[in-house]
Amino acid sequence: MKKKTSLACIIDDDGMYIxxxxxxxEARKLCDNLLIFNNGKESIDYFEAILKNLHEEEVPDIMFIDLNMPIMDGWEFIERFTKIENKFNKLISLYIVSSSINPVDIDRAKSLSNIKDYLVKPVRITELETIFKKSA
Structure with missing residues (x-):
């Protein structure tokens, strides 16, 4: 049996959705711990600091990234994260989770090789369970 996902990350400015x-x-016991950031800038600062201090155990297995956020949006975060992603000795599954159903956003996400999928809010429980099972 595969082990449970140890760390996941939510990057989203919607407190209710978070x-x-x-x-x-937590209720489905899908992972042990969660990192939560309210915008892309908070999250990219965190990941860049981990690289400097080599704390790779603090790197999530799965990341759920909203597109529309203040300070640094999801697209900007993904662009910056892509530049450092390969420095981690771990495969990180990136998922865009957005309320946008704009085909331009969906096509752009699907064109990025490091994005596993584009999920439209609200994400269904079965979708989450499938994502965490794949990652474990």
Whole structure:
């Protein structure tokens, strides 16, 4: 049997959505710990600091990234993260989770090789369970 995902990350500025996602992940015991950031800038600062200090155990297995956030949006975060992603000795599954159903956003996400999937909010419990099973 595969081990449970140890760390996942939510990058989203919607507090209500974060609470819902966190509650589902905890109730279904999908992972041991969660990192939560309210914008791309907070999260990229965190990941760049990990690289400087070589704390790779603090790198999530799965990341859920919203597109529309203040300070640094999801696209900007993905662009910056892509430049450092290969420095981690770990495969990180990136998922865009957005309320946008704009085909331009969906096509752009699917054109990026490091994005596993584009999920439209609200994410269904079965989708989350499938994602965490793949990652474990």
């Amino acid at each position: 609470r819902l996602l966190k509650k589902i992940i």
